[in-house]
Structures are given as C-alpha cells and as structure tokens.
Amino acid sequence: MVKVEIMASILVIDDDESIVETLDLYLTEEGYTVRTALTGTDGLNKYVQEASDVVILDIRLPDVDGFAVLEDLKEENENVKVIMITAFHDMETTINAMKGGAFDYIHKPVNVDELDLAIKKALKSLEMEKKIDGLLMEPSRNFRVGDIIGTGNEMREIFKTIGTVSQSRTTVLIQGESGTGKELIAKVIHNNTSPDEPFIAVNCSAIVDTLLESELFGHEKGSFTGAVARKLGKFELARFGTVFLDEISEMSVNLQAKLLRVLQEMEFERVGGKDTVKVHARIMAATNKDLRGMVKEGKFRDDLYYRLNIVAINLPPLRSRRQDIAPLIDYLLSKINLDLHKKIIGVSGEVMEIFMNYNWPGNVRELENLLVRACVVAKGQVLGVSDFPDLGKDSAILPVKDDTADIFTPEEPGKFLTLDQVEERYIRKIIKETDKNKGEICETLGISRPTFERKLDKYGISFEQE
Numbered sequence: 001m002v003k004v005e006i007m008a009s010i011l012v013i014d015d016d017e018s019i020v021e022t023l024d025l026y027l028t029e030e031g032y033t034v035r036t037a038l039t040g041t042d043g044l045n046k047y048v049q050e051a052s053d054v055v056i057l058d059i060r061l062p063d064v065d066g067f068a069v070l071e072d073l074k075e076e077n078e079n080v081k082v083i084m085i086t087a088f089h090d091m092e093t094t095i096n097a098m099k100g101g102a103f104d105y106i107h108k109p110v111n112v113d114e115l116d117l118a119i120k121k122a123l124k125s126l127e128m129e130k131k132i133d134g135l136l137m138e139p140s141r142n143f144r145v146g147d148i149i150g151t152g153n154e155m156r157e158i159f160k161t162i163g164t165v166s167q168s169r170t171t172v173l174i175q176g177e178s179g180t181g182k183e184l185i186a187k188v189i190h191n192n193t194s195p196d197e198p199f200i201a202v203n204c205s206a207i208v209d210t211l212l213e214s215e216l217f218g219h220e221k222g223s224f225t226g227a228v229a230r231k232l233g234k235f236e237l238a239r240f241g242t243v244f245l246d247e248i249s250e251m252s253v254n255l256q257a258k259l260l261r262v263l264q265e266m267e268f269e270r271v272g273g274k275d276t277v278k279v280h281a282r283i284m285a286a287t288n289k290d291l292r293g294m295v296k297e298g299k300f301r302d303d304l305y306y307r308l309n310i311v312a313i314n315l316p317p318l319r320s321r322r323q324d325i326a327p328l329i330d331y332l333l334s335k336i337n338l339d340l341h342k343k344i345i346g347v348s349g350e351v352m353e354i355f356m357n358y359n360w361p362g363n364v365r366e367l368e369n370l371l372v373r374a375c376v377v378a379k380g381q382v383l384g385v386s387d388f389p390d391l392g393k394d395s396a397i398l399p400v401k402d403d404t405a406d407i408f409t410p411e412e413p414g415k416f417l418t419l420d421q422v423e424e425r426y427i428r429k430i431i432k433e434t435d436k437n438k439g440e441i442c443e444t445l446g447i448s449r450p451t452f453e454r455k456l457d458k459y460g461i462s463f464e465q466e
C-alpha cells in the first residue's frame, strides 16, 4: 500500500522580506507546503485562489491593517487558522487579535519552537473540526481490503485493481447492482490512498438539481435567496480526499457538463462566484445503471462517461458468485455479533440450501439485512428456517432463474441459438461463475483436458490458471 502523504499548507503574510524568507525556508524544511505574500492584498488573493490550512499573518502591513485581513480571511472561511505575529507587546492588540478570531498570537522576534507549537495546535484543531463535521471516517474495522469478502476470479481481479488504483489518484467508476458493495469498495480505495483526508459521499439522485449544484460547488453569499453566507462545496471540503458521486446516472445534463469541466481542468467556480477554485480531491463515481447504454441512448454525456471510466470496477451480483455466500455469512455474522452482543455461529443446512438457490436481487445488502433481522429474534446459536420469517413465504424469495436455459440469442430475440453457441455460453458461464480450476471444469463438463483446450481455442475463450 502506498500512502499518498499530503502535507499541510501554510500561507505567510508579512512585509518583512527577511522574515518571510526565513519562515519559507524553515517551514518548507519541516515539510509544509508554503506560499508567501508581502502585502495584505496579495495574501488575501492567494488565499482566495487556494485555501491554506494555516495562515501566519503580520499585524502591521504596508497596505491594509492585519486585523482587516483577518476579518476578510474569516469571511472567506470561518474555520481558517490564523496565527498573528507582531512586534507589539501590549495586551490590547493580543486581545483584539483573539477576539477577531485569530487562532493564536506570537511575538517578534519569532521563536521557532513557539511557532512550531502554534502550527501543530492549529492543525490538530482543524482535524478535530473535520472529525466533528463527520468528514473524516473513523479508522474503522470495516474499510480495509480484508473486509471485502470475495473468492472467485472476478473478485480477485477487483482486489488487484484496488491495489493498483490505491497508488494513484485516478478517477474510478464502480458499477454493480444495488447492494453489491460499491460504496464499500470506494471507501477501501480511499482508505488505502488518503486515510487522513475526508471521504465525502454525495447522492446525485437525492437532491434537486440546483441544490446538488451548490452542494458540489458551494455558493457565494447572496448568490440566491437564502444564501445568507458563503458555503463551501463538497469538492472543496474533500480537500485531498475523495468525492464519491453515488448514483451518477441520475445527474442532470446541465450538471454533467459542469462535472466534466471539473474532471478536465480540476477547477470550478462557486455558484454566483467569479474566483476559480482548484480541486485536489479524487473523484469516484458509482452507478447501478448501465451507463454505457445510457450514453448510447443519449441520456448521459459520452465525454463524461469516458472521463469517469478511466478505471472501471464492475462488481458481480451475488447470484453469480455463490461460492461467496458461505464466507459472507461468516463475516457478516461476526460483524453482527459484535454489534448486537450475540453469539450466533452460523445458519442451518436447510437455510444454507435456500440461500444457495435464491437469486439475491438485493445482493450482499439483502443478505446482511436478512441476517440482522434473524439474529435479533434468534433464540439458538444456529439460525434456522424459523428465524427467517420472510424466507420462502413471500415473493422475496424467488426461484433461481437459470439463464443457460435461454434459447434465444440476446442480440436477435426470436432467433434460436446454435448448439455451438449454447456450448460456448455454457463453458464461459462455468468458468466465470464457479471458480473451478481446469481439472475440475473438465470433470464437471465430462470431457478430457485436450478436448477442453480445443474448445477454448475454438471459441476464443482465454482462461488463465494461477
């Protein structure tokens, strides 16, 4: 796992060039990203262009008063951490600085230990605020690669992809039916890439268009009725973390165009604003719709689709990886036991059989919900059929649809499949859905190894054996 280290950023605003130079050298050496300004106006402009975590601000500046700069910075971002420096030693300036919302106050000549301490305190406080805002995920037992259960070839490929994309900040598109674990995968990738930065999920379907726009991009004070203060959008709040755009297929065409620009140029303007804001966050998107199909129908921009689809992760539905059902039950039960203080050890053979034959339209989430409900009512340590009152009774439990029995070509409904086509489909299905090795597949198909190889060749099926 490669952790992308992102250092805190500091903006130094002081008219004394020698101080600015010394601080620049010293703080850069300490590993911070440093920018400097010799006037209040320049400092403010730099901050507006791109926010810094901490601002070191001289009180006496040639153009504007340091207190006025402090006020403007606060207006810009009320959580900004400003450390004031000055040559004055009187009580009044100190009190004024603190009243004006400065985070700390130190005197000239600057003592580096004192400055160090103030910066560390400011960063710590920033982190606490982010935690309180719910922007940082709790380092949890649930978002590590080990928390994704999957044993088949397809899931193994997905693990590899997670490893690769965790070393970069490329855009990832996660596709899969509902409940297949799209958000889980996004969180694991995030935690492998930038665990100390925010993970912000935005559901693109839940909010009306204009609201979603201001959620994503933020807005300036007065940009519309009700915009009583500047509000930062998710792209800004996510900093160097992740913006997870859930249900991306639901985004309006108007917003699709704006998002495209973010992906192309990594910058945007707040609603009602002129300043260009830089985006550092990584963008991931998820959908349970056929996005490519929507592109063909003209419902989703193709250029946006290609920008999002730099790396695609396609999560298979649970019914096509039944070998994961048993390990998922074990995993989910241990999680549920912890939460509910229970000691359930498993499901009965009868339940298992029903599960293995069920088609799981709600995928892992459905399995999890069924288990939680059963655990709540269960008396014994093994969950039996009676612990699943919904099981078998209502239409939720459907017979498995066996699509190998389909006799028509999907491309041309009404046209029957040839025997070769049926054979090819069947072989592909066995390879894809069973996680069997070559020997086992030959046995299942009742053919010899050379015959199997010939058939792979004939149908152009590649089958890598680890």
Ligand SMILES: Nc1ncnc2c1ncn2[C@@H]1O[C@H](COP(=O)(O)OP(=O)(O)OP(=O)(O)O)[C@@H](O)[C@H]1O
Binding pocket: 147, 148, 149, 150, 176, 177, 178, 179, 180, 181, 182, 183, 184, 185, 288, 331, 364, 365, 368
């Ligand atoms: N492979 C897996 N291993 C362990 N837990 C999983 C796995 N896949 C999904 N889950 C669990 O199933 C639940 C649903 O997953 P998640 O919310 O990520 O699905 P989703 O694809 O985003 O669903 P939806 O489309 O409904 O939003 C979560 O509690 C998640 O932790």
Ligand SMILES: [Mg+2]
Binding pocket: 182, 183, 246
């Ligand atoms: Mg989801």
